[in-house]
Amino acid sequence: MIRMDNVHKAFGQNRVLRGLTLDVARGSSMVIIGGSGTGKSVTLKCVLGLIEPDAGRIEVDGTPVGGGDRDAFLARFGMLFQGAALFDSLPVWQNVAFRLLRGSLKRPADEAREIAVDKLRRVGLKPDVADRFPAELSGGMQKRVGLARAIAADPEIIFFDEPTTGLDPIMAGVINDLIREIVVEMGATAMTITHDMSSVRAIADHVAMLHDGVIQWTGPVADMDGAHDPYVDQFIHGRADGPIEAVR
Amino acid sequence: MILADLLGGLGRSVLTALAALGRIVIFALSALSHILRPPLYPREIGAALLNVGWLSLPVVALTAIFTGGALALQIYAGGARFNAEAVVPQIVAIGMVRELGPVLVGLMIAARVTSSIAAEIATMKVTEQIDALVTLSTHPMKYLVAPRVLAGLITVPLLVGIGDIIGIAGGYTVAVRTLGFNAAAYLQNTVNFLELHDIISSLAKGAAFGFVASVMGCYFGMHSGRGAQGVGRATKTSVEAAAVLILAANFVLTGVFFTL
Numbered sequence: 167m168i169r170m171d172n173v174h175k176a177f178g179q180n181r182v183l184r185g186l187t188l189d190v191a192r193g194s195s196m197v198i199i200g201g202s203g204t205g206k207s208v209t210l211k212c213v214l215g216l217i218e219p220d221a222g223r224i225e226v227d228g229t230p231v232g233g234g235d236r237d238a239f240l241a242r243f244g245m246l247f248q249g250a251a252l253f254d255s256l257p258v259w260q261n262v263a264f265r266l267l268r269g270s271l272k273r274p275a276d277e278a279r280e281i282a283v284d285k286l287r288r289v290g291l292k293p294d295v296a297d298r299f300p301a302e303l304s305g306g307m308q309k310r311v312g313l314a315r316a317i318a319a320d321p322e323i324i325f326f327d328e329p330t331t332g333l334d335p336i337m338a339g340v341i342n343d344l345i346r347e348i349v350v351e352m353g354a355t356a357m358t359i360t361h362d363m364s365s366v367r368a369i370a371d372h373v374a375m376l377h378d379g380v381i382q383w384t385g386p387v388a389d390m391d392g393a394h395d396p397y398v399d400q401f402i403h404g405r406a407d408g409p410i411e412a413v414r
Numbered sequence: 415m416i417l418a419d420l421l422g423g424l425g426r427s428v429l430t431a432l433a434a435l436g437r438i439v440i441f442a443l444s445a446l447s448h449i450l451r452p453p454l455y456p457r458e459i460g461a462a463l464l465n466v467g468w469l470s471l472p473v474v475a476l477t478a479i480f481t482g483g484a485l486a487l488q489i490y491a492g493g494a495r496f497n498a499e500a501v502v503p504q505i506v507a508i509g510m511v512r513e514l515g516p517v518l519v520g521l522m523i524a525a526r527v528t529s530s531i532a533a534e535i536a537t538m539k540v541t542e543q544i545d546a547l548v549t550l551s552t553h554p555m556k557y558l559v560a561p562r563v564l565a566g567l568i569t570v571p572l573l574v575g576i577g578d579i580i581g582i583a584g585g586y587t588v589a590v591r592t593l594g595f596n597a598a599a600y601l602q603n604t605v606n607f608l609e610l611h612d613i614i615s616s617l618a619k620g621a622a623f624g625f626v627a628s629v630m631g632c633y634f635g636m637h638s639g640r641g642a643q644g645v646g647r648a649t650k651t652s653v654e655a656a657a658v659l660i661l662a663a664n665f666v667l668t669g670v671f672f673t674l
Contacts, residue, residue, distance in 0.1 A: 216545050240551045251546035253538075255461075265550045268455070315550075 167192050168213060168323070168355065173222030174379075175208055182208050183219070184379030190372075192227075195349050195356040197366050197387070199401060200376035201410060206359035207248075209376065210325050213357070214243060226323070237270055244316035244354075248328040250308040252300035252315070259296035262286060262314045271319055285314040289344055306337035313341070317348055324349065326358040330365050342368035363402055366390070375401060377410060441636075442629045448553070448560040458561040466527050466562065466628065467569030471576070473526055477518050478510070478577040482584025485509055490593050502595065503603035506585035511608060511616045512671075515578040517664050520623030523570055524656035528631040531562055532652035535635025536645040544636070559632040563625065570624025571617040578616055615671040622667060623660045630656035 168190040175183040182205040190196040198206050211217040213224055215231050224231040226239070252261045262282035266273050273281075283293045289310040300308055309329065316324055326345060330338035342365050349356045349369075358369050366373060367387065374384040375398045383395040390398060400408030485506050493499045535558055538544050544554050582604060589595040634652035638644045 211545070214549055216548055237551045240549060243549060245546070245549045247542045247546055249541055251542040253543055253546075264552070268453070269551050271551075 167225075167227055168357065169223075169225045170209070170213070171223045171225075173209075173212060173224060174220045175205070175212060175217065176220055182379060183212070183222075186222070186376070186380055188374055188381050188384065190355060190357055192355050193353055195346075195358070195369055195371045196374060197358045197360060197370035197372070198374045198376050199359075199361060199363075199366055199398075201361065201401070204376050205379055206376055207327055210245075210327060210357060210359060214240070214245070214325070241265075241271060241319065242322045243325065244319065244321035244323070245325040246309070246312045246316045246327065246329055248331055250300070250312035252308055252311055254300055257297050257299055258286070258303070258311050259283065261300065261311060262296075262318050264315060265319045281318060282314070285318050286311070288317070288348070289314045290340070305332050306334075306341070309333065309337075309341055310344070313344060313348070317352065320352065321354060323355045323357070324352075326356065326360075326369075328360055328362075329358065329369075330360065330362045335364075338362065338364065339368070345369050361401075366402075373398075438629070438633055441633045442563075442625070444555055445559045445563045445629060445632065448555045449564050453556065455557055455561060458557060459564060462561040462565035463569060465530070466523070466565040466624075467572060470523060470526055470569070470573055473522050474519050474573045474577045475580050477522050478515065478581035479584035479587075481514055481518055482506060482510055482581035482586075483588040485514065485581070486585035486588040486593065490589070499593075502585070502589050502593070503600045504607040506589075507582055507604045507608050508612060510581035510585070511578045511612045513664075513668070515581055516574045516616050516619035516623060517660070519570065519574045519577045519620065520627065520660040520664070521657055523566075523573070523624065523627045524630075524653055524660060527566070528627045528656040529649050529653050531628060531631025532635040532638075533645060533649045535632060536638030536648040539636065539638050540640055540644060554636070559636070562632055563628045566624035566628030567621055568624075570627070571620035574616055574620030574623075575613075578613075611671070611674070615667070618671075619664060619667050622663050626659045626663060627656045630659065 170186055170188045173183050173186040174181070186205070186209060198209060200206050208217060212219050213226070213231060215236070218232070226242070229239070231239070253264070256264070259279050259282040260267065262285055263278035265271050266278040266281060267275065279296070283296050286293065286295055291307065291310050291314070295303070295307065295311070300311065303311065329341050329345060333341060345356070345358070346369055356369070358365065360366060370387040372384065373387050373390050375382045375395065377397050382397040383393055385393060390402065393399065396409045400410050486502050489502045489505045490499050493501055535544075538558070544558070547554050547557060586597075586600055586604070589600055590597045630652045634648040634655065638648035
């Protein structure tokens with residue numbers, strides 16, 4: 167269970183999170199929606215400890231973020247970044263097996279490579295991709311490699327930051343289906359941030375609408391269309407008129 | 415009122431500069447502590463040694479040989495004004511070893527290595543690769559910064575030593591081929607004139623400049639702003655800061671070695 171309680175974060179005068187409270191149940195897939203610049207990425211980074219909140223409490227299974235063994239804490243997570251964030255200087259297989267080649271999860275190189283190739287296959291990439299460099303891949307392939315890296319060490323919790331941004335609709339659909347399959351197959355807790363409604367409907371068990379630094383509405387994805395929440399209603403229908411200002 | 419505003423502005427600038435200096439000192443100490451504490455990443459250290467040391471050799475060699483040659487010509491021309499042309503070997507040797515070798519190698523390293531480190535790390539930052547490292551349980555200071563700073567500390571003194579030798583060789587070539595010096599006498603004068611103290615001060619300056627150049631590249635890369643403009647600014651500022659700090663450190667170290 168991931169619990170965020172009254173989390174605040176400001177960057178200078180810009181108060182991004184203003185008392186965000188959200189629970190994500192173990193094994194469920196939570197998708198946070200909201201406009202650009204509303205603090206969705208900041209929320210994920212606060213949970214991972216990449217950004218320290220100014221106030222509030224974040225717990226993962228009752229343990230406060232930042233307390234205890236940091237390596238053990240991070241070993242529970244996998245993350246797919248918006249731009250995949252692959253390491254340019256390493257071949258694909260070493261990107262995927264990065265965590266398995268060093269640190270507490272270190273394995274022999276042959277074994278790590280085998281796992282990497284297996285994970286690449288799982289995301290629909292052929293083994294010959296393993297020895298190529300990220301710059302040689304298309305955007306969709308990079309996203310898949312990023313997904314393979316996120317699941318390489320079989321994490322309990324997986325974060326997806328804008329998984330379909332920059333992809334064509336077909337590739338976006340492929341990535342959405344892969345994410346759903348993998349999360350179900352692994353029984354992992356998933357947190358996704360996106361403003362792509364097709365992703366929301368494909369990935370989510372639960373949805374949370376973030377605006378003005380707080381969660382405006384949260385509930386099962388099946389209830390989203392009938393939520394009667396003005397923020398959710400405006401966002402999912404893409405209307406310019408409503409409580410969310412079109413020009414922010 | 416105008417005076418108060420002026421003094422206020424000056425005070426704020428001084429405080430900002432001191433705060434920045436403090437952050438850089440803390441960063442440098444943190445980098446050193448990560449070099450001394452395991453785990454170390456041998457592959458990253460090897461790659462950094464190759465990039466900072468081996469791949470800088472051509473530019474260092476070319477800089478040194480032309481500087482040594484020009485120095486011999488200048489000293490010969492200047493010395494001729496008071497019949498002191500014979501001091502060319504001694505002045506080339508001491509000029510290269512104590513001053514020009516370390517400073518020019520330091521500045522070339524600032525231009526070549528500091529800029530590339532800053533641009534690489536800044537790009538990694540804006541493309542979230544550094545965040546990715548953290549989520550993969552890898553400390554960026556240990557994985558990115560420590561190998562580069564260690565490479566600067568190890569390879570730049572070696573480059574300075576090589577630069578000194580090549581610079582003296584440049585002076586030798588010009589003196590023997592163009593100015594009519596006796597080859598054996600030139601070498602004898604060079605070897606007899608140089609002291610161990612000169613060589614140690616040269617290598618110590620190299621280590622200090624290597625440290626400054628690599629730390630500046632890493633610091634400004636890690637603290638880069640967003641986008642292409644952020645990467646560009648980080649790269650430019652890192653080279654400016656490294657060059658100025660190398661020249662300032664050279665002044666301080668020269669003063670220190672004078673008193674020894």
